[in-house]
Amino acid sequence: MTSSTYHIEKLLHGGLGLGRNEDKQKMLIEGVISGETVAAKIQSLKKNRNTAVATSIIEPSSERIKAPCQYYKQCGGCDFQHMNYPRQLQEKQAILKDLLQQSGNTILQEAATQILNAPLPSPSQTHYRQRIRLQVDNKQTLGFHKRRSHDCVAIESCLLATPKINDCLQKLLPQYAFNKLLNQTETVEILFDPDSSTVTLLIQFKRKPRPADKQHAQDLINTISELTNIFFIGDGFSVTGNASLSFTLPPLVPHTTKTVQLSLETGGFCQVNVEQNTNLVKTVLDFCAVTKKDTILDLFCGMGNFSIPLAERSQSVLGIEGQGSAIRSAIRNSSNAGQDNTIFKKQPIHAACSELAKAGSLFDCIILDPPRQGAPGLARVLSALCRKRLVYISCDPVTLCRDLEDLLQYGFVIKKLQPIDMFPQTHHIETVALLETA
């Protein structure tokens, strides 16, 4: 394939650089920084998606650095490691700004220049993850998927994982019992519990575990001191015991005065960057600005990450979520915090919102924290349910822009946009948006 020189105009959502050569041919190139000039070899030419691999950086950015992770070249994760941290934040802000400007909606285009804030940096830029999920490929290699492949790069330690996870992984790898288990394993999730400083393994197994598998698991627990639980999940079975993970939210002045402990059952959702989660919750509380008179609806509430701190200063919180274990955890977390003004319901969000609207319910403030797919088709019912404020927490800027457009159509006004860097070294961007009813 031919090689050519490309000027990188910008980075796109997903982290690839958009380059153009002297013939103005567009090319998507990974591992680059906007403004750089690179030589790249064409990899594939497809309608609307030409890709090339950079072979040399002809004019590097002054913020280019040597990627700190030994696996950077092969591993499919952490695609922003080749730039320093301030530049990572700038690129994330530029990607978000670009998406808002491309939306074709004049209000979002104005928001891109007038209200979009700089991302809130993460307190730690490496070793911030409280859990990692490793894959096992068909050659039984345990690691992360290689770029554009189902094969794995064997990983002995991860730049993003908290040190206890890496210590535990290094102790597991040489163990006979662990390698026997890998024969039947699809993924291994290693979870660190910050409060007890212990580690749990959640193994996705190809079949129901047999007594010999459980014995191997017990041998590992007996050998590795920080490893306290090994659970198996798979098609039609789940052997997860009662273990939970817990972390602490400090008082978030001026909104909360108490420290709260939040726990979740193993396998449930929790933000992976626990330190930065405190800043995320603080931002959400700032945007909600609730008083003792306010009623809150927390949609996609999980185990109560926002509901529990919000309940301290509001009249009431109704949390809705589809996962039963998360609802059990939310109820327990609220009760442990001594609260009597919360209700948590397990229900699909769309059905729950329709029911609430039919019943004529109104909430002063609504929190919306959907998964990557966002919350399509919800804007109309949200406009019926919301009296004052809607705070949307998004982990995908594309679905965020789509949903913001819908919300604007139903009379919401966009007031604040705060990106929060939950995932340093990667292109991922979390954003908190404040909307108000007109």
Ligand SMILES: C[S@@+](CC[C@H](N)C(=O)[O-])C[C@H]1O[C@@H](n2cnc3c(N)ncnc32)[C@H](O)[C@@H]1O
């Ligand atoms: C991004 S997480 C947010 C959890 C929580 N707000 C937090 O900060 O920990 C999204 C949550 O939405 C739940 N969920 C996803 N789709 C759902 C649906 N259609 N109905 C109800 N809950 C859903 C998931 O189980 C998950 O707990």
